[in-house]
Amino acid sequence: LADKGYFSQPDIKDTIDLGAEPIMPKTDTSSSEKKGIFNRSLFKYDANKDIYLCPAGNELQNRMQVFEQGKYLDVYFNHIACRDCKIRSQCTNSKKDPRRIRRWVHEVLTEEMLQKLKNEPELMLHRKQTVEHPFGTIKLWMGATHLLTRGLKSVGTEISLHVLAYNFRRMITIMGVNGKRLAKCTCQ
Numbered sequence: 202l203a204d205k206g207y208f209s210q211p212d213i214k215d216t217i218d219l220g221a222e223p224i225m226p227k228t229d230t231s232s233s234e235k236k237g238i239f240n241r242s243l244f245k246y247d248a249n250k251d252i253y254l255c256p257a258g259n260e261l262q263n264r265m266q267v268f269e270q271g272k273y274l275d276v277y278f279n280h281i282a283c284r285d286c287k288i289r290s291q292c293t294n295s296k297k298d299p300r301r302i303r304r305w306v307h308e309v310l311t312e313e314m315l316q317k318l319k320n321e322p323e324l325m326l327h328r329k330q331t332v333e334h335p336f337g338t339i340k341l342w343m344g345a346t347h348l349l350t351r352g353l354k355s356v357g358t359e360i361s362l363h364v365l366a367y368n369f370r371r372m373i374t375i376m377g378v379n380g381k382r383l384a385k386c387t388c389q
């Protein structure tokens with residue numbers, strides 16, 4: 202369970218390939234709205250026909266494949282429909298090219314994950330209560346200040362010590378100390 206800051210399609214596939222089931226919300230990274238054109242979410246994918254249905258109700262076919270940012274993407278468009286489209290100015294800023302929709306070749310993995318999250322919204326609440334809680338507590342113990350070290354290796358060690366201390370305190374809270382006395386910490 203992760204929050205949307207961790208959304209990464211290659212990571213989702215890698216996690217599934219390892220035999221685990223990732224769940225996280227998707228960030229809307231589409232720049233279409235900023236450009237003043239239809240958001241990608243308005244284009245509906247039809248898996249049976251392998252086409253996108255655009256806001257004007259036309260079918261955009263799978264025409265080519267590209268490799269971008271480490272991913273294979275299918276590209277969907279329909280030259281003729283876009284050329285004659287009455288709402289073209291709301292859909293693309295290009296004078297001659299049709300609107301193109303890119304789809305990651307493993308997009309179905311993302312879709313299934315998002316559908317599961319939609320069906321079970323309590324999963325994110327579960328994450329808040331289990332995953333975020335320790336970080337909030339550790340931050341509070343640290344006095345909501347910065348880490349003392351710099352660099353991945355040193356920060357990793359510092360955080361590991363915080364987590365170790367957290368786990369000890371958590372175990373003591375849950376299991377008690379069975380009559381044993383704890384040595385008084387001299388570092389505080």
Ligand code: SF4
Pocket residue numbers: 255256257258259282283284286287288289292293299300
């Ligand atoms: S411009 Fe093309 S993709 Fe956009 S709504 Fe019109 S036909 Fe559909």
